[in-house]
Amino acid sequence: MALHHFHLTANWPGLRNDVGEINTGNLQTKVSIPLEMDGPGIGTNPDEMLLGAAATCYIITLAAMMERSKLKKKDLVLCSEGIVELSNGVITYRKIIHRPKIVLLHNAMDRDIRLARRLSEKAEESCMISRALKGNVIIEINPSIVKGKEF
Template sequence: MSESKTNLKTVWYGNTKGNGRMESNNFETSIAIPESLGGIGEGAEPKGLIVSSAAACYSMTLVAMLEARKLNVTGLTMNTEATNSKEEGFKITHYPKVILSVDATKDQIESANRTIQAADKACAIGNMLKKADVQIMIEGKVSLASQVDESN
């Protein structure tokens, strides 16, 4: 396996009430300590960045796997929710909605449903987080393009 390297530059201005910037080749964002921890909260915070990474990895993995299965996907949306509690720990739930062309067969719908679950197992970021005891749940839905207009 080839080596993968990411360079990220971080600059911070001020104290806990300050803020900063992070940037990489194709990524740039403001960062700040959350208000609940004494900061200004006007920027991305660490948990949000972790959840964003998990969502990006999962959705990109899902898109690639759907394409590899030659499924005619006309749309994909996803919501992601993260919770952190003493009882359950850190938990991320992805809610992908895959929209197939109106002429998709029953086999293609079943394949898309299987792919929604398989993408979770193939997502590198998700797998790293699971090793750190983060629970990742997938609650996906597959619909046909004609059903989307009726259900929204």
């Protein structure tokens, strides 16, 4: 078994509505509470970072699964949405919706389209961030699979 360690340092010089900084590997950024939650909205925030972790894990997993399945694609784009609920002063991350757009080659067969759909769903089950969130955050996949134009 191989263990991988990731480290993050955070500096928070003030109180609730101040701005802090995080530093981890290739990510160095300011952080604060988002404007939508009555914060300063400077830099990123935990909600965006959780969505970013889920989205990047999902798209990388999907691309790897497509490669292993030898499913040729022209393009792969992902739009993801995080839904956070504020109820009685408690903030809960409720749902993440991934909307992958898979553009297959112009000569893709029906079986390629079915495989792309199946892989788009399986990638969510295989992504380590999705597995970490399971039981706490609903993750929904709404794929769009199209054939690219012939040039």
